[in-house]
Amino acid sequence: MLDYILKRVFQLVPALLLVSVVSFSIIYFAPGDPAEVLCTGPDGNVHPKSVEEFRIKMGLDKPLHIQYLIWLNNVLHGDFGYSYRSEKPVFDHIKRAFKATFKLSVVSLIVSLVISIPLGIVSAIKQNSTMDVSCMVGASLGVSMPNFWLGLLLMLLFGVYLNWLPVAGYGTGGDLEHIILPAITLGTGSAAVTARLMRSSMLEALGQDYIQTARAKGVSERVVIGKHALKNALIPVVTMVGLNFGYLLDGSVVVETIFGWPGLGRLIVDSINMRDYMMIQGCMVFVAILFVAVNLIVDISYRYIDPRICYETA
Amino acid sequence: MINLKTHFPTPDGIVRAVDRIDLSIREKETFGLIGETGCGKTVLGLTIMRLLPPSAAVEGKIIYKGKNLLEVSEPEMRGVRGEEIAMILQNPTTSLNPVLRVGEQIAEAIRLHQGLNKRDAKEKAIEMLGSVRISSPSRRTSEYPHEFSGGMKQRVMIAMGLACDPSLIIADEPTKGLDVTIKAQIIELITKVTEEKAMLLITHDLGVAMELCDRIALMYAGELVEYATAREIFDDPLHPYTRGFLGSLPNRGLVPIHGMSPSLIDLPRGCRFHPRCKHATEACRRKHPDMVEVEAGHFVRCFDA
Numbered sequence: 001m002l003d004y005i006l007k008r009v010f011q012l013v014p015a016l017l018l019v020s021v022v023s024f025s026i027i028y029f030a031p032g033d034p035a036e037v038l039c040t041g042p043d044g045n046v047h048p049k050s051v052e053e054f055r056i057k058m059g060l061d062k063p064l065h066i067q068y069l070i071w072l073n074n075v076l077h078g079d080f081g082y083s084y085r086s087e088k089p090v091f092d093h094i095k096r097a098f099k100a101t102f103k104l105s106v107v108s109l110i111v112s113l114v115i116s117i118p119l120g121i122v123s124a125i126k127q128n129s130t131m132d133v134s135c136m137v138g139a140s141l142g143v144s145m146p147n148f149w150l151g152l153l154l155m156l157l158f159g160v161y162l163n164w165l166p167v168a169g170y171g172t173g174g175d176l177e178h179i180i181l182p183a184i185t186l187g188t189g190s191a192a193v194t195a196r197l198m199r200s201s202m203l204e205a206l207g208q209d210y211i212q213t214a215r216a217k218g219v220s221e222r223v224v225i226g227k228h229a230l231k232n233a234l235i236p237v238v239t240m241v242g243l244n245f246g247y248l249l250d251g252s253v254v255v256e257t258i259f260g261w262p263g264l265g266r267l268i269v270d271s272i273n274m275r276d277y278m279m280i281q282g283c284m285v286f287v288a289i290l291f292v293a294v295n296l297i298v299d300i301s302y303r304y305i306d307p308r309i310c311y312e313t314a
Numbered sequence: 315m316i317n318l319k320t321h322f323p324t325p326d327g328i329v330r331a332v333d334r335i336d337l338s339i340r341e342k343e344t345f346g347l348i349g350e351t352g353c354g355k356t357v358l359g360l361t362i363m364r365l366l367p368p369s370a371a372v373e374g375k376i377i378y379k380g381k382n383l384l385e386v387s388e389p390e391m392r393g394v395r396g397e398e399i400a401m402i403l404q405n406p407t408t409s410l411n412p413v414l415r416v417g418e419q420i421a422e423a424i425r426l427h428q429g430l431n432k433r434d435a436k437e438k439a440i441e442m443l444g445s446v447r448i449s450s451p452s453r454r455t456s457e458y459p460h461e462f463s464g465g466m467k468q469r470v471m472i473a474m475g476l477a478c479d480p481s482l483i484i485a486d487e488p489t490k491g492l493d494v495t496i497k498a499q500i501i502e503l504i505t506k507v508t509e510e511k512a513m514l515l516i517t518h519d520l521g522v523a524m525e526l527c528d529r530i531a532l533m534y535a536g537e538l539v540e541y542a543t544a545r546e547i548f549d550d551p552l553h554p555y556t557r558g559f560l561g562s563l564p565n566r567g568l569v570p571i572h573g574m575s576p577s578l579i580d581l582p583r584g585c586r587f588h589p590r591c592k593h594a595t596e597a598c599r600r601k602h603p604d605m606v607e608v609e610a611g612h613f614v615r616c617f618d619a
């Protein structure tokens with residue numbers, strides 16, 4: 001198992017290097033000069049002298065490949081540089097934003113699972129019943145409803161009319177009352193997809209011969225479903241939920257923006273708007289690492305729940 | 315079983331998978347059920363276990379130890395399954411749950427029916443695996459089905475069926491797809507374990523049936539066409555279908571039966587076998603023959619017998 005993990009981690013190195021090159025260079029090909037943006041005075045005039053100073057201070061005067069190597073070396077030492085704007089370490093910003101996003105992601109995931117897994121199972125068991133049909137219609141609605149719209153609706157209903165929950169914001173540190181609405185907004189979208197997958201893989205599992213074997217042993221229907229079928233049906237669902245969680249962790253720009261949630265998605269968009277190069281690069285690399293890490297964890301857990309995988313050579 | 319019928323209503327018409335079957339299996343007897351593919355053998359087994367999908371319409375009676383199994387409640391039926399009547403399903407490769415340990419799959423029924431705790435049930439499962447001659451059974455119980463070969467999976471299925479010491483075992487094609495040596499071993503195993511039990515052995519393989527069974531029934535297109543002791547079927551087959559089946563054995567010249575078995579939706583009028591029968595007469599085309607007892611215990615559904 002350890003061999004496998006090491007091997008997988010090793011395989012990630014070229015991919016991550018590529019990400020670093022791309023994220024480093026894309027920004028230099030993009031129009032707009034950070035030094036000029038930042039050194040524009042309140043009167044709208046650019047002061048050439050301060051632009052020059054800023055360039056030298058931030059190392060922007062050196063050739064591109066040297067800049068890259070310096071940056072890469074720093075990144076490898078855990079130093080993502082300084083934000084041009086706040087002049088604080090990039091990593092501090094990322095850490096703070098990631099904490100917010102992580103909280104939101106976990107709660108959304110819980111919301112999503114609590115809705116989707118039972119609904120998917122019930123729909124599968126009562127296939128073609130009114131219950132099943134209404135669940136699946138609900139799921140279709142859930143998939144097709146855009147997040148910003150759902151978010152605004154929830155905000156209107158619970159924040160404005162009922163006045164139960166704060167409309168937006170982070171509170172003192174992402175408190176529960178602030179997290180509920182964005183989490184529901186994010187959770188329902190993925191719940192719809194998960195419920196459909198849960199239903200179809202449950203149906204498939206229930207049609208297998210080993211289910212008949214279990215019934216022939218005299219096992220009750222509850223155990224047949226909850227143990228024999230569910231364990232098989234969860235295999236594809238776990239993969240999908242894991243990948244979904246990976247996406248959640250990157251931060252949802254839309255939901256974070258609507259609800260004023262200071263997460264990764266917003267951090268990235270803000271830094272792009274501000275041409276905060278160091279920050280954009282740092283975020284891109286961070287998100288890439290996050291994504292491959294989540295993938296790796298999913299793969300490993302997949303091997304854990306599906307015993308057939310372990311013995312194949314990966 | 316008295317006048318047992320299992321029909322499946324489908325969009326194309328009614329599938330008469332089991333049609334008016336009367337037969338009785340005695341205590342400690344091995345009863346063979348033989349027929350071509352698709353004639354309804356598995357459906358008959360599942361009907362006894364009451365494991366058919368809800369769409370199936372079942373009529374008739376299945377009397378087991380004085381009770382009609384078609385009338386008992388579902389919880390009571392669960393008590394019968396695995397404990398009193400066990401079914402070894404065909405196709406061991408897909409009939410074992412791929413994500414549960416083999417030991418757990420065997421122990422499950424033991425825990426359920428005999429109320430043993432986890433550890434004792436596991437002990438018993440190891441013992442069962444040993445009794446179907448799987449080497450180092452205690453290590454094997456914690457493995458998963460994909461680590462077993464085909465013959466070993468079949469043994470596991472048998473161990474699972476025998477786990478609670480049922481009095482009737484329905485074994486659906488336990489020797490299908492096994493090579494000759496493994497087949498011989500499985501046959502030997504079945505002979506040994508079924509000495510004390512009644513067994514309904516479903517098979518394509520007349521050779522296997524001859525070796526294992528006391529009595530044999532031949533099934534054709536959902537109904538029985540002949541049944542008698544294994545000896546009599548072998549020495550004195552009366553139905554043309556039985557003769558055809560015997561003639562297709564390797565040591566009897568491998569002569570196949572002509573034609574195909576009919577669709578169970580659109581059965582031929584008259585005798586169901588007449589389109590394939592060399593001796594068919596006008597009567598066979600018009601009238602459906604009844605089962606008649608030609609000798610004591612030897613029943614045939616043919617005008618010619």
Ligand SMILES: Nc1ncnc2c1ncn2[C@@H]1O[C@H](COP(=O)(O)OP(=O)(O)OP(=O)(O)O)[C@@H](O)[C@H]1O
Nearest residue numbers: 322329331350351352353354355356357358367578
């Ligand atoms: N759930 C069902 N709905 C409709 N028809 C069915 C159903 N189950 C079985 N049948 C039909 O019943 C017939 C008998 O099937 P069965 O599985 O009993 O055959 P078999 O004799 O066991 O064949 P084999 O030797 O290949 O196992 C087949 O024609 C099959 O298509």
Ligand SMILES: [Mg+2]
Nearest residue numbers: 355356404486
């Ligand atoms: Mg069959």
